[in-house]
Amino acid sequence: MDLKQYQDVWVFVECFQGQPKDVGFELLGQGRLLADALKQKLCAVVIGKDVDEGIKGATAYGADIIYAVQGNEYANYSSDAYGYAFLELCARYHPNTILIGATANGRDLGSKLAICLNTGLTADCTALSVEEETGNVVWERPAFGGNLYARILCSETRPQMGTVRPGAFKKPEKFQNRQPVMIREVIHTKEEDILTKVIDFIKANDEAGVKLEEAEYIVSGGRGLKGPENFAMLQELADLLGGTVGASRASVDAGWIPQTKQVGQTGKTVSPKVYIACGISGAVQHLAGMTESDTIIAINKDATAPIFDVADYGIVGDVFEMVPAMIKEIRVSRNLN
Amino acid sequence: MNIVVCVKQVPDTTEIRIDPVKNTLIRQGVPSIMNPFDKNALEEALQLKEQYGGAVTVISMGPEQAKATLREALSMGADKAYLVTDRSFGGSDTYATSYILAKVIEKLGPFDVILGGKQAIDGDTGQTAPSIAEHLGIARLTHVLSIKIEGNKCIVEREIEEGVEIVEAKLPILCTATKETNKPRYATIKGKIDSLKAEIENITLADLPDIDVTKIGLKGSPTRVKSTFTPKRQSCCEMLEIINPRETARMLFGKLADAKIL
Ligand SMILES: Cc1cc2nc3c(=O)[nH]c(=O)nc-3n(C[C@H](O)[C@H](O)[C@H](O)COP(=O)(O)OP(=O)(O)OC[C@H]3O[C@@H](n4cnc5c(N)ncnc54)[C@H](O)[C@@H]3O)c2cc1C
Numbered sequence A: 001m002d003l004k005q006y007q008d009v010w011v012f013v014e015c016f017q018g019q020p021k022d023v024g025f026e027l028l029g030q031g032r033l034l035a036d037a038l039k040q041k042l043c044a045v046v047i048g049k050d051v052d053e054g055i056k057g058a059t060a061y062g063a064d065i066i067y068a069v070q071g072n073e074y075a076n077y078s079s080d081a082y083g084y085a086f087l088e089l090c091a092r093y094h095p096n097t098i099l100i101g102a103t104a105n106g107r108d109l110g111s112k113l114a115i116c117l118n119t120g121l122t123a124d125c126t127a128l129s130v131e132e133e134t135g136n137v138v139w140e141r142p143a144f145g146g147n148l149y150a151r152i153l154c155s156e157t158r159p160q161m162g163t164v165r166p167g168a169f170k171k172p173e174k175f176q177n178r179q180p181v182m183i184r185e186v187i188h189t190k191e192e193d194i195l196t197k198v199i200d201f202i203k204a205n206d207e208a209g210v211k212l213e214e215a216e217y218i219v220s221g222g223r224g225l226k227g228p229e230n231f232a233m234l235q236e237l238a239d240l241l242g243g244t245v246g247a248s249r250a251s252v253d254a255g256w257i258p259q260t261k262q263v264g265q266t267g268k269t270v271s272p273k274v275y276i277a278c279g280i281s282g283a284v285q286h287l288a289g290m291t292e293s294d295t296i297i298a299i300n301k302d303a304t305a306p307i308f309d310v311a312d313y314g315i316v317g318d319v320f321e322m323v324p325a326m327i328k329e330i331r332v333s334r335n336l337n
Numbered sequence B: 001m002n003i004v005v006c007v008k009q010v011p012d013t014t015e016i017r018i019d020p021v022k023n024t025l026i027r028q029g030v031p032s033i034m035n036p037f038d039k040n041a042l043e044e045a046l047q048l049k050e051q052y053g054g055a056v057t058v059i060s061m062g063p064e065q066a067k068a069t070l071r072e073a074l075s076m077g078a079d080k081a082y083l084v085t086d087r088s089f090g091g092s093d094t095y096a097t098s099y100i101l102a103k104v105i106e107k108l109g110p111f112d113v114i115l116g117g118k119q120a121i122d123g124d125t126g127q128t129a130p131s132i133a134e135h136l137g138i139a140r141l142t143h144v145l146s147i148k149i150e151g152n153k154c155i156v157e158r159e160i161e162e163g164v165e166i167v168e169a170k171l172p173i174l175c176t177a178t179k180e181t182n183k184p185r186y187a188t189i190k191g192k193i194d195s196l197k198a199e200i201e202n203i204t205l206a207d208l209p210d211i212d213v214t215k216i217g218l219k220g221s222p223t224r225v226k227s228t229f230t231p232k233r234q235s236c237c238e239m240l241e242i243i244n245p246r247e248t249a250r251m252l253f254g255k256l257a258d259a260k261i262l
């Protein structure tokens, strides 16, 4: 395999019902760093029945080239149709690197592409860089529930591929007036080649207020909160900061708060400006979802709790005293009562 | 209904500790368990068998000790178990692992339904099961909540971030199970006793004559773990004294304001 024939960094801008997901834009930010290091172009791939919003987003977040494939068969994700369209693009343009969001569909697509292209796929990367001499991407990822990190290379085959969890990286700044090269490819997947068909869809109840992955301020509660009623004070603090409430798995499992609020390895990955952990011990599985936050504040009764190892500011104290005091302090400073 | 379930033996990652001096994983004394999501996969298989009849086969790739996990599967109600084991399989990444398992499934099949877990809690990639489907060239649906069989078709509820899709697919199908799929049953005493006597056959490279040996093991794996490290914890946490809660809160917000964080 002549690796040099493979050029450019591709980002899959996944859309749901025509709306691009943030993770695609987060990846355009990372993809730009890789593309610059490799001295190659940054390309976005948009597949769907409606591709306009995806193209708009990919333009604003800095793609040099946008490949778009449009068709009725792409209204819903299917491994077969999306896989076929993506593989056709690969056959025509030979990408060097492919980044995909680690959503349910993204992981599925990544697996399909890797097998068909006879190449490697690294899952859930949390840091990406380029080995200068070889042009290999160094994929860094947690395993063993966050207890161990590995650096993984795919040095013999191209494209080199990785998935990244939503929220693991921040969205880059938007560009104004960028004019990427637009390439619309006509690719249709035969009806009989699509083995799975979505016949109905039940939308999940929308979270009220700010979404966890998008919040700039998160006040998270753990088992130390003692009961569901005490999440009200976390909500109040979050509202005052303009943010939202998160939780550890212990409080989700106890039924105090819905699973959509869970932060961590089996929950959401978040990287807000400020993450306030209240009554959370800091198990590795929890840390796996929040250590990328800009500033971490921990409130815990136990001075030896591991959460203090990742916190920037720590308060060894009782959440039932500290959280009300913080609420009061903000209210007073803003002349609210 | 012919069903096969892929189960992996994994270290209980909640029991893993880091050697503070060497900064490596301490695996010694860590119990080996059946990957939790694979228990959900097995439960789903057993329920399908109860409803539609047929047999449930379990396969696991790993060393001899993985037979303990296969016995657990038998004690829960699986009918037959095979250990996929060979020196040459060692070091396989998800590409190679899924290729080997696909070859084993071809050999033991045909199957109507293939089940696996959403992800293994050690390698944590979630890639192996959908990759098996791709090697076999069959339909796949990940993260399923329920499976209903109607003739040569199935209707599956599949969980994605935005909600639940109802999907129709032709058999054979590969599905992955999650914690939300069901509640795995416990083994019965009789099941446990029977499983101790059950014979578990080994499947080795020699049993897979048409396998392409350039696609297995470390050599056949496109990804390579270059190095591993344990997460460094910055220990630069600034501890704020508790004078009284209000005073501490004021101190905190003062510091956040000074650092232009709030
Ligand atoms: C496969 C797997 C996946 C997992 N995924 C996740 C995940 O995604 N997210 C996740 O969070 N966990 C996950 N876990 C669970 C994780 O291992 C921990 O069990 C969990 O994070 C503990 O939650 P906690 O910190 O709220 O509870 P605990 O560990 O019980 O900690 C409670 C803390 O509250 C403190 N406290 C008690 N009372 C007070 C008080 N009045 N004031 C101040 N502090 C107080 C205590 O000192 C203690 O530190 C996973 C586990 C496994 C095995």
Ligand SMILES: Cc1cc2nc3c(=O)[nH]c(=O)nc-3n(C[C@H](O)[C@H](O)[C@H](O)COP(=O)(O)OP(=O)(O)OC[C@H]3O[C@@H](n4cnc5c(N)ncnc54)[C@H](O)[C@@H]3O)c2cc1C
Residues within 6 Å of the ligand: A120, A121, A122, A123, A141, A143, A148, A149, A150, A152, B006, B007, B008, B009, B035, B037, B038, B041, B059, B060, B061, B062, B092, B093, B094, B095, B097, B101, B115, B116, B117, B118, B119, B120, B121, B122, B123, B124, B125, B126, B127, B128, B129, B223, B225, B228
């Ligand atoms: C630190 C570390 C990082 C790694 N990162 C990567 C990576 O990014 N990409 C990569 O390709 N490989 C990676 N590997 C290799 C990977 O762990 C192995 O290929 C492993 O055999 C399968 O992957 P998994 O543990 O992630 O399982 P998953 O793909 O998460 O497993 C999903 C399901 O597949 C089935 N399954 C998986 N393994 C078996 C088995 N042995 N027997 C029966 N059924 C099974 C089970 O049903 C399981 O629930 C990594 C290994 C290590 C040690």
